[in-house]
């Protein structure tokens with residue numbers, strides 16, 4: 001088994017060469033699904049380090065974007081060993097950047113992290129109108145909806161989406177989490193979401209809590 | 213001499229003093245509103261008014277009449293006609309009429325080498341067809357699309373030029389133009405429309421040598437682009453800075469700064485001063501800014517005004533810092549107090565003009581009464 | 597600039613050696629101004 005701490009550190013350092021090397025060696029050993037999950041977990045902890053360094057102004061937005069890419073790549077390498085029986089999904093999420101907003105970097109980071117945590121993710125993309133969320137919820141009946149947005153106007157779109165879900169009679173069957181730089185506790189209340197975060201790792205924890 | 217002409221001369225003098233390093237009679241004011249704001253403020257529909265550029269004069273005039281400024285406060289950059297003709301993917305009109313910039317990839321990763329070898333050929337041959345769907349076709353159709361778009365563009369620019377001239381004359385603005393040329397930092401042009409925000413952030417880590425070479429190759433193009441036909445010491449070339457605050461220090465130092473500095477110096481050698489919109493927070497890089505040629509104009513968005521005054525105040529011309537967000541949320545008194553606070557720090561000794569921290573784009577981005585009150589306050593209370 | 601799509605006046609003259617000096621005076625600024633305008637338009641499209 002590989003050195004999980006070293007992996008976490010390499011992800012935190014955004015050391016792509018080291019991460020790829022460690023993971024490829026790991027996959028070559030034909031590990032069990034359980035081992036693979038602890039490796040995914042180590043990667044996620046690495047992402048938490050990235051988040052902390054970002055808060056401390058040691059990393060910048062460009063580094064966050066690269067971190068998202070690195071995580072995607074890590075998951076791609078690990079896919080062959082995490083799919084199979086052990087990949088039984090622990091929950092389903094419908095995710096999207098809300099209407100009027102075209103930013104998706106944060107949403108994509110959250111998507112790959114929550115995917116790695118064992119959720120089935122249906123990503124509706126960017127500029128998603130409330131009606132599309134409603135339709136998708138009807139179709140696949142997820143436990144959770146994730147809405148992302150970084151424009152101030154995204155907060156209005158989030159509210160419109162929650163209202164549309166309520167009007168469609170679907171609101172009570174799901175949990176709603178919102179993310180993106182402008183979301184706050186106050187905005188969360190106004191929008192009528194169940195949780196908010198500006199940190200993808202926290203968002204993953206929240207989602208895991210809901211499906212336990 | 214008419215009153216308006218005298219006013220215009222007085223205002224021109226304020227900015228000439230500023231630029232020549234003399235202390236002006238009072239703090240010069242350059243307010244900046246986007247055409248979208250002016251259209252909304254005049255109660256017109258954005259989806260319509262942007263098409264009829266002939267009719268923009270009275271629309272712009274309303275903003276000119278109601279908001280104090282020493283230089284023409286309204287300008288339009290991006291208009292829908294030519295973007296639509298070209299089938300633009302990088303500037304797209306939303307349903308509300310705003311032209312927005314979605315993430316695009318104009319330059320593929322494999323095309324770095326072509327760009328480095330001949331940036332302009334690469335732009336014409338590979339980048340434009342990726343950014344503009346109507347240029348992604350056979351060469352005859354392409355040339356006809358291009359002819360229409362170029363005609364539309366020159367018509368729009370001629371209309372705007374005429375309107376600007378009329379408004380400057382009518383309202384007695386100063387004859388100083390901070391937008392007489394336009395270009396970008398070489399790294400920014402590669403980031404914004406060519407590689408895209410996401411790709412460039414990854415390229416910086418994976419192919420830094422290519423990024424560096426591409427920025428270098430783009431530099432002469434940027435200098436050429438930013439040099440207007442008739443350079444003047446009292447006009448400037450507008451360079452909106454974008455990516456630096458999102459980069460690590462060592463990437464900035466290697467990939468952003470050298471080509472940008474060369475650009476500003478090259479413009480200077482061609483007789484043009486640069487007017488930088490220093491987007492976001494550049495305090496990490498303030499010592500670099502200090503290296504730029506004397507008299508470079510810098511409008512700051514965020515950061516520490518005291519530090520800027522101390523490090524750059526003697527050599528460069530400073531503006532900005534006044535938060536448009538406060539105009540939206542503050543009381544009138546808070547807004548005026550903020551202006552006072554900034555002026556106390558930045559005005560002493562000259563080298564400062566008053567401007568907001570960014571262009572006011574929409575009617576709802578600021579409270580109109582607060583905005584007027586602040587501009588009037590500065591115009592009436594800042595004699596040296 | 598070393599581009600297929602942009603010609604300086606000198607390059608243009610090289611290809612058209614029959615231009616007289618008198619002609620050149622009137623012609624050069626006009627011809628070149630269109631060259632510059634198109635260059636600027638194209639750059640504006642990707643800035």
Ligand code: B12
Nearest residue numbers: 102103104105106146148151152179180181198200203313
């Ligand atoms: C990158 C960027 C762009 C890129 C977008 C690329 C892309 N594919 O997303 C480009 C250059 C294309 C762009 C375009 C525009 N942008 Co922009 N952009 C930014 C920038 C620099 C970074 C945003 C970002 O990605 N942050 C990093 C991510 C990782 O952070 P995050 O989104 O908060 O995500 C984290 C958490 O919040 C969380 N999270 C996010 N979503 C979710 C969802 C869930 C469910 C959960 C649980 C968690 C979660 O996880 C992430 C990791 O922890 C910001 C400025 C800044 N410094 O923030 C401006 C900024 C957001 N842009 C802005 C603007 C105005 C625009 C434009 C409108 C400009 C224009 N005139 O065209 C256009 C967008 C058009 C539109 N309608 O959307 C403004 C917004 C102003 C406002 N208050 O509304 C900003 C703030 C810049 C500024 N200072 O003015 N932009």
